[in-house]
Amino acid sequence: MPAISPAELEARLRLHLLPDLGPRRLHRLFEAFPNASSALSAPASAWRSLGLPASCAEPRRSTSIRERAAAALAWLEQPDHHLLMWDDPAYPALLAELPDAPPLLFVEGDASLLERPQLAMVGSRRASRAGLDNALSFARSLARGGFVVTSGLALGIDGAAHQGALDVDGRTVAVLGTGLQRLY
Structure with missing residues (x-):
């Protein structure tokens, strides 16, 4: 800062x-x-x-x-x-290029992850077993390839995305669009 x-x-x-x-x-x-x-x-x-x-x-x-x-x-x-x-x-330089980029980012953890190559994964909170398995597998592959997996912090696909990356010692970023005081 x-x-x-x-x-x-x-x-x-x-x-x-x-x-x-x-x-x-x-x-x-x-x-x-x-x-x-x-x-x-x-x-x-x-x-x-x-x-x-x-x-x-x-x-x-x-x-x-x-x-x-x-x-x-x-x-x-x-x-x-x-x-x-x-x-x-x-x-984050790429985020700053957006005309309506958030003015403030509250970060817990390693802020340098925001500059690394990322891929966002989002989906249903009530995903099927097959959907959850696909999200886990996809996130594992992305993390093995050096990508930071970015998702929300909701149950379902978001959780599977984070878990998949963590399973292979990858890195994740959880985006809390509603702020720190109101988790969804």
Whole structure:
């Protein structure tokens, strides 16, 4: 993570947690303001002038957003927990090319895996036995070939994909699209 002040880190986390403020709108804020702290402290009228809805600006200073940011900061203090941001050299280069790439990536484990060749495997949570066996076999083959197997963290095909790679000492990346607090 680039060297930023604790206040700037908290501001980025708070912006990230705001409702209705996705990657594109967050980019708009970062283009208009020199940093997240400035964006967070700007008047709501400045946000409206950027075309951002009131639902983004209103909760900026809420207790809930502050508490959730504090929880994220506490999570980051744990060993092997990382936060990769758009402007971080460790942010995955190919992901950064997407117009709506996630502004923040919370990583537990080896963040360098995100730069290695990967193949994503997804499928049903209620897969048939044959489907699970195919996923296991395919993931084993991919891992033996040097690929990082990427999947969600759900039961079914996701779990079989991770297990297949691990069976042959391969590496996996679990993508939690709903965040750390809400596993599916």
